[in-house]
Amino acid sequence: MxxxxxxxxxxxxxxxxxxxxxxxxxxxxxxxxxxxxxxxxxxxxxxxxxxxxxxxxxxxxxxxxxxxxxxxxxxxxxxxxxxxxxxxxxxxxxxxxxxxxxxxxxxxxxxxxxxxxxxxxxERVCVCCWAFPERPAVITGAAADGQSVSLTVCQLHADEVTAALKYAAEVARVLA
Ligand SMILES: [Zn+2]
Known part of the structure; x- marks a missing residue:
């Protein structure tokens, strides 16, 4: 065919x-x-x-x-x-x-x-759930490699991502 x-x-x-x-x-x-x-x-x-x-x-x-x-x-x-x-x-x-x-x-x-x-x-979508939050939060922190990152999240995932970034910063410190 x-x-x-x-x-x-x-x-x-x-x-x-x-x-x-x-x-x-x-x-x-x-x-x-x-x-x-x-x-x-x-x-x-x-x-x-x-x-x-x-x-x-x-x-x-x-x-x-x-x-x-x-x-x-x-x-x-x-x-x-x-x-x-x-x-x-x-x-x-x-x-x-x-x-x-x-x-x-x-x-x-x-x-x-x-x-x-x-x-x-x-820049407008939550990195966790891919939803479009009405009031997106932008969380800035250090990634595991020490580089600074900015992540857009919804209110629901803000705490989770903040915790993950803190943990990543901790890991970066330990490895430094
Ligand atoms: Zn989310």
Whole structure:
């Protein structure tokens, strides 16, 4: 069965099922918790976004090597050596791995746009529960490596994160 002509050859044909596609040379994958991923859908023009229902994630594809982990706070970045489960282009409704934005063209999102949207989001989302707090708190402290960090949290998680940062500071002191 032939694929829609303008789609990359790594997208499996209809009826083939899900294919485990190595990232190497094709794309890097930005894997996001569902709530964050869904918010990004409104901010980032996409040419194909995947969801894995079991893992509860959304997956953006970007050009290989175009982003570093630092550029995508809150996301996992899959690169050479990793692989992504890719369904046929017409899996869009109820399948456990499916497209939430139908694939078109090279299926790759603009990495700069994705990165800056993610940075903006991470400043407003609680690092623990990924909720958008009405009154976010920003907690500053030292991470385990001694670097200073600022974390956005909801009121519910403020104490937890404060305690975690204190502990990290303690660890840093002991190791120093
Ligand atoms: Zn929270």
């Amino acid at each position: 032939s694929q829609t002509a303008d789609l990359p050859s790594w997208i499996p044909s209809a009826g083939y099922g899900v294919s485990r596609v190595p990232c190497a040379g094709r794309f890097a994958a930005v894997v996001l918790p569902r709530p964050v991923g869904e918010l990004l859908l409104k901010a980032v023009p996409a040419r194909g976004v995947l969801t894995d229902v079991a893992a509860d994630v959304l997956v953006w594809l970007v050009p290989p090597g175009s982003l570093t982990t630092d550029a995508v706070p809150g996301a996992s970045l899959l690169g050479p050596g990793d692989a992504v489960h890719v369904p046929p282009a017409d899996w869009r409704r109820w399948e456990p791995v499916r497209w939430v934005v139908p694939p078109r063209g090279d299926c790759l999102a603009e990495p700069g746009v994705l990165s800056s949207a993610l940075r903006r989001l991470s």
